[in-house]
Amino acid sequence: MDANSAGTDVSADHVIAELLEMGFEFDKISEAIGVVGPCRADVVEFVLNGSGSAQRKPGGGSQRRSSDRSARLANPRGKFKQSSITDHIASTTGSKTESCGEEPSTSYSCLAANMNPASTAALCFQPKPKHQTLVDDPRGEFDRTDKICAVLQKHFGFSCVKSFQKEALDAWFAHKDCLVLAATGSGKSLCFQIPALLTTKVVVVISPLISLMHDQCLKLAKHGISACFLGSGQPDNRVEGKAMAGMYKIIYVCPETVLRLMEPLKKLAEKPGIALFAIDEVHCVSKWGHDFRPDYRKLSVLRQNFCSSKLKFLEHDIPLMALTATATLPVREDILKSLKMSELTVVVLTSFFRQNLRFNVKHSKTSASSYGKDFQELIGTYNASRNFKGKSQKILHEVEPESESSSYESLDDSASDDEDAIADKTKLAKSFVKENAEHELDQYPGVDDFDVSCGEFLESSRPESFAFPVQSHETSSSESLDQGPTIVYVPTRKGTVELANYLCKSGLKAAAYNAKMPRSHLRQVHEQFHSNALEVVVATIAFGMGIDKSNVRRIIHYGLPQSLEAYYQEAGRAGRDGKLSDCTLYCNFMRTPTLLPNKRSDEQTRAAYRMLRDCFHYALNTSTCRARILVKYFGEEFGPDGCQMCDVCINGPPEMHDFKEEAVVFMNVLQAQAGQAIEGMDYNSTDCYISGRRNFGAVPDFRTIVSYIREKIPRFAVTDKIWWQGLARILEDMGYIQEAAEIPRVLIQHPELTRAGLNFLSSQPDKEGLYAYPDAATLLAISNPKSFSSSSEWGRGWADPEIRRQRLAGKTGRRKRKRGSRRQPAGFTTAKERLSAILSKSKRRK
Ligand SMILES: Nc1ncnc2c1ncn2[C@@H]1O[C@H](COP(=O)(O)OP(=O)(O)OP(=O)(O)O)[C@@H](O)[C@H]1O
Numbered sequence: 001m002d003a004n005s006a007g008t009d010v011s012a013d014h015v016i017a018e019l020l021e022m023g024f025e026f027d028k029i030s031e032a033i034g035v036v037g038p039c040r041a042d043v044v045e046f047v048l049n050g051s052g053s054a055q056r057k058p059g060g061g062s063q064r065r066s067s068d069r070s071a072r073l074a075n076p077r078g079k080f081k082q083s084s085i086t087d088h089i090a091s092t093t094g095s096k097t098e099s100c101g102e103e104p105s106t107s108y109s110c111l112a113a114n115m116n117p118a119s120t121a122a123l124c125f126q127p128k129p130k131h132q133t134l135v136d137d138p139r140g141e142f143d144r145t146d147k148i149c150a151v152l153q154k155h156f157g158f159s160c161v162k163s164f165q166k167e168a169l170d171a172w173f174a175h176k177d178c179l180v181l182a183a184t185g186s187g188k189s190l191c192f193q194i195p196a197l198l199t200t201k202v203v204v205v206i207s208p209l210i211s212l213m214h215d216q217c218l219k220l221a222k223h224g225i226s227a228c229f230l231g232s233g234q235p236d237n238r239v240e241g242k243a244m245a246g247m248y249k250i251i252y253v254c255p256e257t258v259l260r261l262m263e264p265l266k267k268l269a270e271k272p273g274i275a276l277f278a279i280d281e282v283h284c285v286s287k288w289g290h291d292f293r294p295d296y297r298k299l300s301v302l303r304q305n306f307c308s309s310k311l312k313f314l315e316h317d318i319p320l321m322a323l324t325a326t327a328t329l330p331v332r333e334d335i336l337k338s339l340k341m342s343e344l345t346v347v348v349l350t351s352f353f354r355q356n357l358r359f360n361v362k363h364s365k366t367s368a369s370s371y372g373k374d375f376q377e378l379i380g381t382y383n384a385s386r387n388f389k390g391k392s393q394k395i396l397h398e399v400e401p402e403s404e405s406s407s408y409e410s411l412d413d414s415a416s417d418d419e420d421a422i423a424d425k426t427k428l429a430k431s432f433v434k435e436n437a438e439h440e441l442d443q444y445p446g447v448d449d450f451d452v453s454c455g456e457f458l459e460s461s462r463p464e465s466f467a468f469p470v471q472s473h474e475t476s477s478s479e480s481l482d483q484g485p486t487i488v489y490v491p492t493r494k495g496t497v498e499l500a501n502y503l504c505k506s507g508l509k510a511a512a513y514n515a516k517m518p519r520s521h522l523r524q525v526h527e528q529f530h531s532n533a534l535e536v537v538v539a540t541i542a543f544g545m546g547i548d549k550s551n552v553r554r555i556i557h558y559g560l561p562q563s564l565e566a567y568y569q570e571a572g573r574a575g576r577d578g579k580l581s582d583c584t585l586y587c588n589f590m591r592t593p594t595l596l597p598n599k600r601s602d603e604q605t606r607a608a609y610r611m612l613r614d615c616f617h618y619a620l621n622t623s624t625c626r627a628r629i630l631v632k633y634f635g636e637e638f639g640p641d642g643c644q645m646c647d648v649c650i651n652g653p654p655e656m657h658d659f660k661e662e663a664v665v666f667m668n669v670l671q672a673q674a675g676q677a678i679e680g681m682d683y684n685s686t687d688c689y690i691s692g693r694r695n696f697g698a699v700p701d702f703r704t705i706v707s708y709i710r711e712k713i714p715r716f717a718v719t720d721k722i723w724w725q726g727l728a729r730i731l732e733d734m735g736y737i738q739e740a741a742e743i744p745r746v747l748i749q750h751p752e753l754t755r756a757g758l759n760f761l762s763s764q765p766d767k768e769g770l771y772a773y774p775d776a777a778t779l780l781a782i783s784n785p786k787s788f789s790s791s792s793e794w795g796r797g798w799a800d801p802e803i804r805r806q807r808l809a810g811k812t813g814r815r816k817r818k819r820g821s822r823r824q825p826a827g828f829t830t831a832k833e834r835l836s837a838i839l840s841k842s843k844r845r846k
């Protein structure tokens, strides 16, 4: 027993902090100290029985006042009750067996504020009034529920584990491998942290990012759990040796380091023992996932090496626990297979649905020219709270965006640097922009890319002396923001700087974050984001996985992410406190997304296009609840009512449209091209608008087909290509057409009819219509028709002498076109004129 538990006086602060950690209420502790003085045993006695052995000591009251702050810091929740303090004293002092003696006077209860409503039901345990201890062998005679409950309460202040956490722990108790699939922010970390507290063995956690490991180690330290992380980001070279000697309860490592440390880990497995290998963010294993990390696949060595057949001193295989919030069915299969997880692996699956997230999609050009329109509301939200009077925040980077289209250059420029400094910075900025133009995207993260505190950040040629904004505003950094912070994800590094500059100039406390920025800056952004000093972080995907900040109110994607997995993972950083939060995606419906990761095989290209395509379809969707699409993507069925919060649920679907006429024409052209016969039908007798067969090349090309239709059928000349793409999506969804190319892209490139399509064509005269909801791009094309815009169409009219004459006459005019003025095909002053020329040409041909 330590001096404290023996009843020796210590400072009131210490006693308060300790008892708060045990779960006592702050008011009761304070009251007790006021009566019996700062002696833990007496305070405990007083709180439990309303009396104490010690007499009231003078000065207790003042000590109580001075200790308020530290006590709250030690346990900000400070409200928990527990049934039997003796259990906790036992565990705190390391005593093997202690009897709690009496029935508890209070019971554990679920703490609603700490529960994520999206997760599955919580299990609340009533602790049993019996002999209880935290012994080294958790599979021993004592009730495991009580042990879990006790460590949970003691270290984390929670009184219940969620049901999925219990399932994962049960699998571990049974020495089984386990795959945990649970929503972002649901509490997966506890599944592998609790085992470390139930044994003297060590838990080894494999994690993809140093920043993530670092965050978790810091948190664990706050909860009184010793942890470290290993790898190139670890500045202290003694830590590895200490970790391999079993001096930390939890060791975080990146996969690369695990592979290097195989032999020391085997020694660790012998003494003091490894309780569990946890593989966090395990979707990184899969090539089909959105964050593929090749080294994750090599982690199969864990299952192969740490089993009782290989290591004779092991009684059981060391269990693997793999965890992720974003794994589709194929990814799950890939995980089990690639990691060679046991056939008896327990799969713990919870709902992916986050009921406090409100999903929205908006059409935008997503360029600097649309910042004003798109961020007006956000700027208003933050500025309203502090009567913003047009004062801009200090810009974090005086990096002028290269883009000519930047619409905010005219805004107040608060730079006060002297000319030389500005020239230097401009030079740097240019090289920065150039550099980033080459590596525009932040690629799938590497372990060292996002280190925010310990080095190994990607080489950066730029100095770390950029000014950092935020402190100049009236609001102090410690003031909590009612609105809660916002993360804006943009696809390019350049975009992070541009948009953050714009927001700063508009008065917001914003910062850019991308993998090429100086380490010190990134560290500051992390710190200020976590301390609520920043309102908005504008980031690439580098602002990463596992960010556990409870009050993020808005996640804005300004541009399409690369997959729905990535989107859901990133959107999942909002509302971890369970409060309503917005997840808004701005997407340019008129532009086909093309951004793909750099280095990739054909197989990966195919997968990347598929993911991008799913994402684009999500954005274009106008008729299905967004939450439904998202959870369905992860294989989960959703109730019939939808979330009742997303833009689709709120606005309802658009009117259905009859696409039959155009669909029949489109499919007829495909059929004519492919020479596909409809059973029992003479092709020439069908009511076909297109006569004769045109040779489009070996595989029909979508663009050529559409141009051909528009050329042949005058009334379709005004139907925009975007509209036809919408029709193709509908026909593809209905299974009437499919992509013929080996690597399907986001938009259909080489459509071909399917059997169902052929059947539809043969039976279409009897069909009343082909009704479907137009998607968002189709609706835009309808409301804003554009005729003949492609270069091929321009070339197509060239054979016509009249058109040729007009175009040649207009050639000089075209050359004289002012920069920035709208491009018009030469020879026609208006689109209408152009269209009528084309239509008359088409008539003459007939
Ligand atoms: N049983 C519990 N009761 C109350 N709160 C809990 C419980 N378990 C975990 N939490 C809280 O939930 C929050 C999210 O936990 P955690 O970071 O482990 O989520 P996660 O599932 O790993 O999310 P991500 O997928 O984003 O990594 C934490 O703040 C944690 O304290």
Ligand SMILES: [Mg+2]
Pocket (backbone or CB within 6 Å): 188, 189, 280, 546
């Ligand atoms: Mg996590």
